[in-house]
Amino acid sequence: MRYEVVLPAAGSGKRMGAGQNKLFLNLADKPILVHTLLVFEQDANCTGIWLAVKDEERSFIQTLIENYNITKVKGLPTGGEERQHSVHSCIKEMKAVEVVLVHDAARPFITIPKITELAEVAYEKGAAIAGVRAKDTMKIVQNGLIKETVDRESLWMVQTPQAFRYDLLVEAEDVAEKVGFLGTDEAMLVERLGHDIHIVECSYENVKMTTQEDLIFGEAILEKRNLRKSL
Ligand code: CTP
Ligand code: MG
DSSP: OEEEEEEEEEOGGGGGGGSOOGSEEEETTTHHHHHHHHHHOTTTTTTEEEEEEEEGGGGHHHHHHHHTTTTEEEEEOOOOSSSHHHHHHHHHOOOOSEEEEOTTTOTTTHHHHHHHHHHHHHHHHEEEEEEOOOOOOOEEETTTTTEEOOGGGGGGEEEEEEEEEEEHHHHHHHHHHHHHHHOSHHHHHTTTTTTOEEEEOOTTTTTOOOOOOHHHHHHHHHHHHHHHOOO
């Protein structure tokens, strides 16, 4: 299934504490952002990449795009205060397509087979998001005291990509904007419309580079993948 992808890249990376946009930090030999861009560049089903960026970082990102021969970028609109606004700025600029994926630029380890699965489920059912099962026992805590243990069977940690039929995501974003609703992912906006969202079991390797220790996981994942390739 063909799709276009929106990559929000206009964050500040505060939790990483690197004093710059964390997407510019290197993992092995390349910036995090370039690792992510290359996955979509190499996926034959991806027909366009939209990047939400900060105005002051646009020219540097354009240089990265040229240096790494990324050919599919269709636009780099200005991102917003919150991630949802950044995604919206891309959706507003793109022309209608059948399926759109939203993927954190900070998740460089997503694989093409999972992207394909998400795009196909979204095309058939409207909405599909990546997630993994919670590994630890989960408890609700209030004021430092355990209130309740939650049934782990029904708990998932959600990731991106989140894939949607374009019309459905546009409607969800328009409604959210109209009522001033702010969600932490796109699925929340679609949930509010009462539409079913399918979960596609993904990998714990699809980690978001958020804090310093994620860089260590990231280096280890790359090393393991390179080792596998050289066998
Ligand atoms: N993002 C964005 N616009 C924002 C905030 C975030 O495009 N206003 C992007 C980030 O660049 C990242 C993705 O959304 O690729 C996921 O967000 P997150 O991991 O929270 O990144 P940051 O917001 O940069 O980090 P932090 O929250 O630690 O400041
Ligand atoms: Mg953030």
